[in-house]
Amino acid sequence: MTAVPMTEPMGQSLLDVEHLTMRFGGLTAIDDLSFTARRKEITSIIGPNGAGKTTVFNCLTGFYKPTVGRLKLSHPEKGEHYLERMDGFRIAQVADVGRTFQNIRLFPKMTVLENLIVAQHNVLMRASAFAVAGLFGLARYRDAEKAAVEKACHWLEKVNLIERADWEAGNLPYGDQRRLEIARAMCIDPVLLCLDEPAAGLNPRESLELNTLLTAIRDEQGIGILLIEHDMSVVMGISDHIVVLDHGRKISDGDPNFVRNDPTVIKAYLGEEEEEGDHA
Amino acid sequence: MAYFIQQLINGLTLGAIYGLIAIGYTMVYGIIGMINFAHGEIYMIGAFISVITFLVLQSVGMGFVPLVLVVMLIASMLFTSVYGWTIERIAYRPLRRAPRLAALISAIGMSIALQNYVQLTQGARVKALAPIISGGMTLFEQNGFEVRLSYLQIFIIILTMALMAGFSYLIDRTPLGRQQRACEQDRTMAALVGVNVDRTISTTFVMGAALAAVAGMMVTLYYGVVDFFIGFLAGVKAFTAAVLGGIGSLPGAMLGGLLIGLIEAFWSAYFTIEYKDVATFSILVLVLIFRPTGLLGKPEIEKV
Amino acid sequence: MSETKIKVGAAETSLPAMAKDVLMTAVIALVLAVPFIGLKSDSVGTALELYTRWPEMFAIIGAVLVGRVAFLLLRLRRDQPRAQSAQKRAGVKELAANWGGKHIVLIGVAGFACAALLPMMPFASRYTVDIATTFLIYVMLGWGLNIVVGLAGLLDLGYVAFYAVGAYSYALLSTELGWSFWVCLPLAGVFAAAFGVMLGFPVLRLRGDYLAIVTLGFGEIIRVVLTNWVDFTKGPNGISGVPRPSFFGYSFSRGGEQTFHDLLGIAYSSQHRVVFLYFLILILAGLTNWFTLRMRKLPTGRAWEALREDEIACRSLGINPTNVKLSAFALGAMFAGFAGSFFATRQGFVSPESFTFMESAIILAIVVLGGMGSQMGVVLAAFALVILPEWFRDFQQYRMFLFGAAMVLIMVLKPTGVMGRREPTIRLHKKKDAAEDAEAQPEIAQ
Structure with missing residues (x-):
């Protein structure tokens, strides 16, 4: 395989980040970052701790309003959305961007199945005619709920949690919680799935399963995946495209082979912080 | 103009009292993140203890005013602190790891119990006390309206300033203050580096109670009447002051207290006295909507 | 030390x-x-x-x-x-919880049936039915507030304000315009809900404790306005002569045109109205319970609980937190409005005295002591806080002191409330398997 700096467009462009800058008071967390994520590709964002990776996600999903920059999402069916102008919940509801969190955020007291049903809130709300149809048990709502359960079961089987569907989510082992969070994000039918360190805390076998799951999602659903990860076996194994950040700036951008051999990366990231890579 | 200045003086006096109570709320909220709902009751207890102390002094025939005031101050601070300590020990410490609502309900229960405890032991009737510090000076006169500054108001404002200075020093400069700030930021970490978290939290309650006791004594002197029910409204207003100033911030609590005092004084003077509480709460709502961190609070970045 | x-x-x-x-x-x-x-x-x-x-x-x-x-x-x-007895205790607890969980519907239905039969019991004096009516008002208020606090996790310390809005809207509409109870009842609910939205819209984005204090302030504002707006509310003296309810136009008075005892052809008894009021509140409370249980299984209800668990996760799933909170706030307020108009027609008199912070505190205590979100817990806690103090009337002066002390004690002993266990709203596997599943689940306190 030859190393190429910027790959020829393989999938359609899905997310265009242009000149994204985020400042907190005097601190510049992201500095003029531009990159593109495509459909049917896994795009990884890597970089040492504090490089601003999670901040990129928080800008994308509306938790922070970027100081400068444009975040254009080209939805295959619904047209273009400018995420920097949208409320957080509308980014998920209208632009169909799903995400997971670095510190898992499930609904711990609700069951695994309920977690996935809640994710289908907007579809079910329409079906229940804002609770009216549901209150009186109309067939229209019953069918919609059945469909929602089926979709939930589909994803539970994919992440191998079907047996534990009635467990309280908070009682699941750590690795299961990570997979459940991915399943939950998939239940909103995203076109772009943002995963914040999905392999953190997983054992090697679980990481391997995660690789399979993510490539399956990419290939079967045809969506784009944006991945923040420290675990190099995951990143190098499944990424189609890697963006390297350091101190909020992009220092490299290309396919795994290119990035692996990029002297800037080796110097700034792998070279200087060797333990960092091993540790993760 | 003269009327305006008179209200300014009255408002600042009232505000100093609210500010002292507010500090207790702000410190406790800062360190364990709960609204100490019984704090208003602590202030009420402080007021009662100052009345009782005064009566004890009277019965032994002590009449030298400065000494009476000092003994009242010390006694109410000491006894009230023990109340503050005990409340934390009984009602809050067992709930440190419990859901937040549990601690709040426990606090509300404590507040109800204390109110009724005082009613049971001291009776429901209003306690009226003859003025201890009387007199004052006329600052100036305009169109027949005298602007007066009573000695009592001077006493209240100076005492408040002295206490504020003392507490700021305590928090900023001493190991105790450092431990408190450490517990505020990360209790687990503080414990790991050797801070005695339980003791620090207890101290915080004791300090808050002592300041509330001073406020209670000031109110006793200022209005001359005390009853078992004064804690509720004063507590809510002081909490409003703490939020207004930015919860967790000591100068903020004082500033918030002064503002609430001024708002009340001016509202009562220029509008209707019946709706002065409505004015206070409306301002609280407006502040929370437009500046949820309060005036001096640090903006909180949402951690995702 | x-x-x-x-x-x-x-x-x-x-x-x-x-x-x-x-x-x-x-x-x-x-x-x-x-x-x-x-x-x-x-x-x-x-x-x-x-x-x-x-x-x-x-x-x-x-x-x-x-x-x-x-x-x-x-x-x-x-x-x-320790080891042995703790194990034993846990075993007993588990058994009780499982049994309670499996038979919760049965217990509920049996409880409701007992409640419906109560006025026919030989021991049911006028006093007993009266107390039971008061008890049911608190149960209904507790269930209403349970939507806001228990399910949606929004700490509302001014719930009594909506109760007051309901009571005053019936009192005013009936005395000023002569509207009947049955017209005013839904209106009272609508007004209360409208107040809920009005308050909720600006403040619902606030953090938990701030919300608590703002709602407390709102409750006090409503009370101050009721006390001081004499032209409209008759001020601290309150509104008397609020019409009593009728049975589809048949009144419960001794004489007059259309009376209830004439309709049935029985002798007049003052007990009739008391019993009628009892059944009315039983139905209203039953309705509240039915509604809540139903809502829990609908997307809105699930979103309430999800919001209580993690608001940020909710946003990431495309759930509009403001709408979800508003719906909980408004619906909770609506039931308080219903209860308020019932209160007004039962007493025949309303005054600001009845709507102090103490009432809000009692209702909140019922929800939290019962176990947040648990319908059965509300009933148990309302029993403990409303009926038990009745029995201790002789200790009148110690009552509120003991009430407060008991609140502290129960929280210290059982911070999650009496019925802290949550029932899932939907199950994939049959319940029997689920029970085994539950045993397999490690009890991780998080």
């Missing part, structure tokens, strides 16, 4: 340690008791005089010490055979 007591389990069991503990307790009790129990101020004419009550004070301190010693000894006993 107390810090070490908690951490070092073994040291404190020694005799000297316990003696020290008791001694400390004595000193603290003495300091606490001297100014309030030992000394008492009382007005004589215009002056205050001081009395002493030393014997009573030492008696009380003695009682406290005996209590402390008993507590220490109990803990000693509990600590020693």
Whole structure:
């Protein structure tokens, strides 16, 4: 395989980040970052701790309003959305961007199945005619709920949690919680799935399963995946495209082979912080 | 103009009292993140203890005013602190790891119990006390309206300033203050580096109670009447002051207290006295909507 | 000294340690008791005089010490055979929870049936039915607030404001415009819900504790306005002569055109109205319960619970937090409005006195003591807080003190409430398997 700096467009462009800058008071967390994520590709964002990776996600999903920059999402069916102008919940509801969190955020007291049903809130709300149809048990709502359960079961089987569907989510082992969070994000039918360190805390076998799951999602659903990860076996194994950040700036951008051999990366990231890579 | 200045003086006096109570709320909220709902009751207890102390002094025939005031101050601070300590020990410490609502309900229960405890032991009737510090000076006169500054108001404002200075020093400069700030930021970490978290939290309650006791004594002197029910409204207003100033911030609590005092004084003077509480709460709502961190609070970045 | 007591389990069991503990307790009790129990101020004419009550004070301190010693000894006993008895206790608890969980519907239906039969029981005096009616008002309010606090996790300390809005809207509409109860009942709900939205819209984005204090402020504002807007609300004297409800146009009075006893052809009895009111509140409360249980299984209800668990996760799933919170707030307020108009027609009189912060605190206590989100818990807690104090009427003056102390005690002993266990709204596997599943689930306290 030859190393190429910027790959020829393989999938359609899905997310265009242009000149994204985020400042907190005097601190510049992201500095003029531009990159593109495509459909049917896994795009990884890597970089040492504090490089601003999670901040990129928080800008994308509306938790922070970027100081400068444009975040254009080209939805295959619904047209273009400018995420920097949208409320957080509308980014998920209208632009169909799903995400997971670095510190898992499930609904711990609700069951695994309920977690996935809640994710289908907007579809079910329409079906229940804002609770009216549901209150009186109309067939229209019953069918919609059945469909929602089926979709939930589909994803539970994919992440191998079907047996534990009635467990309280908070009682699941750590690795299961990570997979459940991915399943939950998939239940909103995203076109772009943002995963914040999905392999953190997983054992090697679980990481391997995660690789399979993510490539399956990419290939079967045809969506784009944006991945923040420290675990190099995951990143190098499944990424189609890697963006390297350091101190909020992009220092490299290309396919795994290119990035692996990029002297800037080796110097700034792998070279200087060797333990960092091993540790993760 | 003269009327305006008179209200300014009255408002600042009232505000100093609210500010002292507010500090207790702000410190406790800062360190364990709960609204100490019984704090208003602590202030009420402080007021009662100052009345009782005064009566004890009277019965032994002590009449030298400065000494009476000092003994009242010390006694109410000491006894009230023990109340503050005990409340934390009984009602809050067992709930440190419990859901937040549990601690709040426990606090509300404590507040109800204390109110009724005082009613049971001291009776429901209003306690009226003859003025201890009387007199004052006329600052100036305009169109027949005298602007007066009573000695009592001077006493209240100076005492408040002295206490504020003392507490700021305590928090900023001493190991105790450092431990408190450490517990505020990360209790687990503080414990790991050797801070005695339980003791620090207890101290915080004791300090808050002592300041509330001073406020209670000031109110006793200022209005001359005390009853078992004064804690509720004063507590809510002081909490409003703490939020207004930015919860967790000591100068903020004082500033918030002064503002609430001024708002009340001016509202009562220029509008209707019946709706002065409505004015206070409306301002609280407006502040929370437009500046949820309060005036001096640090903006909180949402951690995702 | 107390810090070490908690951490070092073994040291404190020694005799000297316990003696020290008791001694400390004595000193603290003495300091606490001297100014309030030992000394008492009382007005004589215009002056205050001081009395002493030393014997009573030492008696009380003695009682406290005996209590402390008993507590220490109990803990000693509990600590020693810990493993075995803890296991046993957990087993019993698990059994009770499972049994309760499986038969919750059965218990509910049986409870409702008992409630429906109550007025026919031989022991059901007018007094009993009256108390039961009061109890049901609190149950209904508790269920209404459970939507806001228990399910949606929004801490509302001013719930009584919506109750007041309901009561006053019926009182005013009926006395000023002569509208009947059945027209006003839904309107009262609508008004209360509208107030809920009005308050909720600006404040619902606030953090939990701020929301609590704002709702508390709102409750006080409503009360102050009711007291002072004399032209509209008749001020502190309240509105009297609020019409009593009729049975589809048949009144419960002795004489008049269309009366209930004429309709049935029975003799007039003042009991009829009491029983009618009882059934009315039973139906209203039943409706609240049905609605809540149904909502829990609908997307809105699930979103309430999800919001309570994690608002940020909700946003990431495309759920609009403001709408979800508003719906909980408005619906909770609506039921308070219904209950309020029932209260007005039952009393025939409303005044601001009935809508103090104390009421909000009692309703909130019912929800939290019962176990957040648990419908059955609300019933149990309402029983403890409304019926039990009735039985202790002889101790009238100690009642509120004991009430407050009990709130603290229950929270300290059982912070998640009496019925803290949550029932899932949907199951994939049959319930039997689920029970086994639940046993397989590790109990992780998070």
